[in-house]
Amino acid sequence: MSLTAAEALARSAPPAVARQDAVDPLAPFRQRFFLPGSRIYLDGNSLGALPRETPERLQRVAREEWGEDLIASWNVHRWIHRPLEVGDKIGRLLGAAPGQTAVADSISVNLFKALAGALELRPGRKVILSEPASFPTDLYIAQGLLRLLNQSGQGRTGDEDYRLKTISREEIPAFLETRGEDVAVLHLSHVDFRSGEILDLAGLTAAAHRAGALALWDLAHSAGVLPLALDQDGADFAVGCGYKYLNGGPGSPAFLYVAERHHQTFLQPLQGWLGHASPFDFDTEYRPAPGIARVLCGTPPILSLAALEVGIDLALEADLHLVREKSLALGQLFEDLALQLGARHGLESASPPAPHRGSQVSLRHPHAFPIVQALIHHGVTPDFREPDILRFGFAPLYLSYHEVWAAAQVLGELLESGAWDREEFRVRGVVT
């Protein structure tokens, strides 16, 4: 056994690191989360930690609301209003005025709605513009939507089929400028899930608009850790999930933002009854609800929404600029130490320098997979991303500088001892 997280945590960190913890204004948030004591969790970017209040809140909603008040809870406890009320709270984290953000479904499903709606808002334009480095679900959903549109013949009323064009992010501005006339929507992630690189949301949105296209942003790795200004930056649509930095729990519902200027004209194809103007009229014809409510489809997951709200309230309590500052400092501390200890063992940086990265540091190593498994075995949890990325996420509300320092020691000693090089660390689970 090489150095474990528990052993590394028991060592005292250098005074400079201890000082960072001593003056950390976000340190009190740590006790608001449940975390296993001997594990250093650097994967809050995949599944955020459990807020201490969440089990209690779930218990209350289940026992008192569901248990006692049963169906009356839709009115009495405002269950029916929860998707937009919690959506407005998320809006505050996104720089979005109220009435533009709803909680619903997953990112994947919301992408389908937003992309379909965007194509309908730009009739005659046939291209969804994205990049090959996008998160796979973003590309898969676009591909599925296009298949549906083109098969149903809608794409054939004019000359050409709808298509997904993917080019590198560096080429996007020039493409929009010279060949943007056929682009309906620019669809990108704000933070690259592999490298952590932050894309220029305001600049690329403006470039899309100059070409007459709309801009749709995936904020999976931004919401809750990066200050955002969706309204000011002119974004048309945005999606994000609740279970990463918002700490809403596994399977937490996602959010969808649609800028108010589109509310009159935006339609989406998953027009379920809860997006109807008057669901309880039980009309046979769909009439879209006014405002953001039209993005809703079916019955909201009330228990999951209750858990999500706890995470969002915690995020709203923290000053997002302090969160960002700490996130960069944690990442810098980790990257400097990891490279200092690991460079001669083949470890390289795979993230752009601060401040051009989100709340993560990615490192590259030819044996990234077994090294990540060995880290997990030794009490440090990052994750692995194909083909050779060790990805370390830093959730500033519940991580200390001491932990980050200790995690780097564990990594350094693993590389030094070669203890990662064992058959058991090469076994792959379904989820990496």
Ligand SMILES: *Cc1c(COP(=O)(O)O)cnc(C)c1O
């Ligand atoms: C995590 C993540 C998703 C996940 O989508 P779901 O539909 O919630 O499973 C989508 N996009 C990006 C960029 C992600 O990082």
